[in-house]
Amino acid sequence: MMTKMKRRTATGLLAAIAALAMLPAGAALAQEKVIRVLRSPVGTFQGLYIAEEQGYFKEAGIKVEVTIGGAPTQNIAQLQAGQTDVIMSGAFDIITAVAQGLPVTAVLNTQNQGDVPTTGLLVPPNGTVKAIADLKGKAVGLPGGVQSTQGLLLLRALESAGIAREDVKIVNLPFDAMIESAERGAVDAIIPIGLFYSLAQSKGFTSVDEAYQFIKGNPAVIFASSKSFVAENADAMKAFVAAMEKAYAYGNEHQDAVRAVDAAQTKMPPDYIKTRYIAPFVAAFPRDVWGKAVADMERFGFIPKAPAEADYIWEGAPK
Known part of the structure; x- marks a missing residue:
């Protein structure tokens, strides 16, 4: 005769099997x-x-x-x-x-990249870059270098202003080093992303607004x-x-x-x-x-x- 303990165990097992059977296909996995x-x-x-x-x-x-x-x-x-x-x-x-x-x-x-930018071309306080045309002969810091969303923004912008790619120095910078690099003059402008873009603005960086159109919506x-x-x-x-x-x-x-x-x-x-x-x-x-x-x-x-x-x-x- 099955003991009470065994009966309870068997009942619990059957209940578990029944519950699994009621799950949608693949849910157990x-x-x-x-x-x-x-x-x-x-x-x-x-x-x-x-x-x-x-x-x-x-x-x-x-x-x-x-x-x-x-x-x-x-x-x-x-x-x-x-x-x-x-x-x-x-x-x-x-x-x-x-x-x-x-x-x-x-x-x-x-x-x-919506109506309010979360990336774009930013210039440190007292920077000399006011428009895309001012980038000729300047250094621009990018997270990940030119092979990036920000690199595409930059090349599209340079093309619109008739500036050759070789006329701008592109500097590959870590995410958390971009703001400091611009503040100490290592680069003339940066194209940060996400939280670092907003943080740069809070530190007085200004946006070259005409550049954002080249990446908006992406x-x-x-x-x-x-x-x-x-x-x-x-x-x-x-x-x-x-x-x-x-x-x-x-x-x-x-x-x-x-x-x-x-x-x-x-x-x-x-x-x-x-x-x-x-x-x-x-x-x-x-x-x-x-x-x-x-x-x-x-x-x-x-x-x-x-x-x-x-x-x-x-x-x-x-x-």
């Missing part, structure tokens, strides 16, 4: 899936922490482990080495990687993964994207939550965090605008040939 994310160090990463705090990842049946990454190309290298599953990288760095034959793909946007920092990972973990990736879309909606409605992440995850001054402009999160890619930029990347010699959209945007990415 997704519950066990851990997604390792290497985030950007410069901003637009707040959705990750909001999704965790609001329980969106848990609701989606996934666990997300977030690590602070480095420059866009460094994050791509770690993705290729299998050290992470999803990265935050520059939109144009991903195009460069795809054009070089690396099996990476964009899975989720973060923000577009994606900036995006999420990407390897093509093999999204193929083998399609359900988990769809769950990740769905959870992040909820986090974006929450962050857009509750900016205090975004500022709380800033305070916890950055070293930005508290007074600046309280007042900085927060660009809206956007999940879908601006495909037409991005496609034109990809074509210009080929024209300027960034890449040998522009890849097709299907080669650099995952089929499960939001539309």
Whole structure:
């Protein structure tokens, strides 16, 4: 005769099996899936922490482990080495990687360059650059060098002013060294991004407004993964994207939550965090605008040939 203990054990097991049977297809697998994310160090990463705090990842049946990454190309290298599953990288760095034959793909946007800039050409206080035409013979600091979103902005701007690429010194600077480099005169202008762009403005840097039009509407920092990972973990990736879309909606409605992440995850001054402009999160890619930029990347010699959209945007990415 079955003992009471055995009966209880058997009853519990049957209940667990019945509960699993009622889950949507793939949910049991997704519950066990851990997604390792290497985030950007410069901003637009707040959705990750909001999704965790609001329980969106848990609701989606996934666990997300977030690590602070480095420059866009460094994050791509770690993705290729299998050290992470999803990265935050520059939109144009991903195009460069795809054009070089690396099996990476964009899975989720973060923000577009909208009406209020989150990047652009900035000049330190008392700087001599007032217009694009003044850049001839000057030094411009870029995060990641010319092979970047900011590099495309600069080359498009120089072309509009009839200035040859060789007439401007392009200096590759780390994200956190750009402002100081301009303040001490090592470069005449900078094109920072994200939090560093806003921080530079708070320090008295002025914008050469005519330059921003050459990048407006494009994606900036995006999420990407390897093509093999999204193929083998399609359900988990769809769950990740769905959870992040909820986090974006929450962050857009509750900016205090975004500022709380800033305070916890950055070293930005508290007074600046309280007042900085927060660009809206956007999940879908601006495909037409991005496609034109990809074509210009080929024209300027960034890449040998522009890849097709299907080669650099995952089929499960939001539309």
